[in-house]
Amino acid sequence: MDSLQVASIGYSSCWVKVAFLSPAGTKKIKRAARLKGDEQLLKSLHINPDKCTGCYQCVLACSEVKTDSFNPIKSRIQVFKFEDEGRFVPYTCTQCDEAWCQKACPVDAISVDGLGAKVINNALCVGCKVCTIACPFGTVNYEADTGKVIKCDLCGGDPACAAACPTEAITYVNADTTGFDKMRAWAGKTDAGSHATA
């Protein structure tokens, strides 16, 4: 099963774009600049549904940090059960680089923080729900009791869901290398194949 990669913003993806648009000669300089800024390397939530047991610890942890209570409906991450196949899939905001929700918001209540998270400013949000329509993934949701919308904000860089997950189905990892674990696993298999015939 494919891992979902819930990317926080990519400075990485920004750089790719810049490199793509820039003359070949500037590429090197940009890369050098990026090396210098290593401390700003961006991280993203990395979800591997294969490992998920459907335990809801992530859901509970999210509602705990956001509401100081345990209440699955308040969680910004939800876990979906596909009963007949025995699969569980956690799902939350992917923090799009160019965010539909942000673009749709008529009062500019959604901004990007230093982590690349799209964050709702409750003081500005008027609860019009346009962002919930704009988001193609359904990860922005209206909260009737506050009249605002809720969504994942990466918990200021220490996501509670990842910390709570007992199986490492959710990890918070370097955005540039989220696929490497899987690449490594497959690389191992490829190698074993060649040994077998040797």
Next chain:
Amino acid sequence: MAWAGKLLRVNLSKGTCTSEDLNKDWAQKYLGQRGLATKYLVEEIDPKVDPLSPDNKMIMTTGPLTGTTCSTAGRYSVITKGALTGAIACSNSGGFFGNEMKNAGWDMIIFEGKSKKPVYLLVQNGDAELVDASDYWGKSCWDTEEGLKAKHGDPFIRVASIGVSGEKGVKYACIVNDMDRAAGRSGVGTVMGSKNLKAVAIRGTLGVRVKDSKRFSGAVKAGKKVLAENAVTGEGLPAYGTQVLMNVINEVGALPTRNHGSVQFDGAHDISAEAMAEPRKSDGKPNLVSNAACFACTIACQRVATVDRTHYTVKDRPEYQKASGGLEYEAAWALGAATGVNDLDALTFANFICNEQGYDPISFGATVGAAMEMYEAGVIDDKVTGGIELKFGNAKALTDLAELTGKGEGFGAEIGLGSKLLCEKYGKADLSMSVKGQEFPAYDGRGIQGMGLAYATSNRGACHLRGYTVASEVLGIPEKTDPLVTDGKAGLVKAFQDATAVFDSAGICVFTSFAWTLEDVAPQIDAACEGEWSVDRLLEVGERIWNLERKFNMDAGFTDKDDTLPQRLLKDAAKTGPAKGLTSGLDTMLPEYYELRGWTKQGVPSNETLSRLAL
């Protein structure tokens, strides 16, 4: 805090739902769930009541930790006077239903009376109403759950329901929630059916709060770490589930086989966790699809499994080719070793039917085993069984009976009586492997001596979950004791019984106790709940609950004569394995147990004991 502070009283005769404040003083004395609901039941019903009469009550209840992030804290229990036993019944279930009830703001739902027509209870936070269930009566638990979710347009509504077996009065019907989790034993579903209550559907979005959230979060984190680092809860259970025990218990010589005729099963490997993981011939896939977790559980012991698509049970029935709740050890034992059937797919299919139609696979399998013995001895014949060749080892007989029992039809209706009534009916009372009318689970009291005493004294009839001394006698938790001796077992059984009553009253799963002691549990309860909750206080609560249940049973008419085992375990020695030559040493252990409990020689809690426990 932790407790929602409210209970919902549903009078089915009058069709009313009312809200009451939870009795806070009782909560301090009985904690919650099993303990607190038993207190309510004892106060509200006549212990001599017929379990199936409208005067019996049925309580669904959560614990104070239910709905929190404490590992496994999603449990709920059903407390009533059991249809199978006539004793106090308390059946505990996981899944997601318990959390939903708590998040809707209810610690407890008390059902009383009997509805004129089939109804279901719909609860949405503070709103509760009884709704006509005629569209669902006659339907399985699976169809009822799916139907109610679709009807109310909310996939997160949680449903606990009875199947056709519960409607038809099968004595060991359960209440099934989340498709394959069940309040399984003692016939709590039979009581629900007698009240014409088909289902309870709940949606809760109010949130659960604890006393000191910061301290709670630290205690929970520490608890989760202990579970993760423990070999049983961190590795064994997630990888193999409870089924890891099949080969282990067989080797120990305590796997009751063919109605307890022997203590080792030659087909044990074929129905074990290891077999569930082996790729099968037809499609190269194993029986086991994955493991899964109940709400908030960081262990994830649940099995998700499939039946081989080419197997006779499902090949023309695609609806059973999907993945669903797989075999747990107790079910695999009852459906397999107790009946001598070693066909893993037949067992998995029978287990699906148990979940779908809502009845207890332990009592069912054990009853089929007893019927097989009667059939082989010529006590019953094809005329009685409706042409089913009821020989030990006949997989087809097992799966046919599973379907018939699920619908309460044909010989299935007789299997639905449970082994005690069935064997009595044919003049063979001694062939029922049960205590207080409830069938044994998967450990033989000859090969694991402590379990013999645990069964004989269990308040809900034979049961492994009231005092699981297997942990100590076989697995060495918290320390290893010799399973073949009776020395020290009275104290061991008492200690397990009292501690387990605490786990069952807190809202957590008893499987945590493979890794947690009360030292791990107390800080979590203390941070969550009002009051101060030390280990000592919790132990006292556990002992109080045990004695309250005992008192109820005594008042219901049970005596020390009922604290016994079938003659087979007391007289016929084990023929093979480490326990060869041994019978159960119950006679030695029981008097010591009564004394340790502070009960009279007749097993009655003394006045001194009752007042010490403030009962």
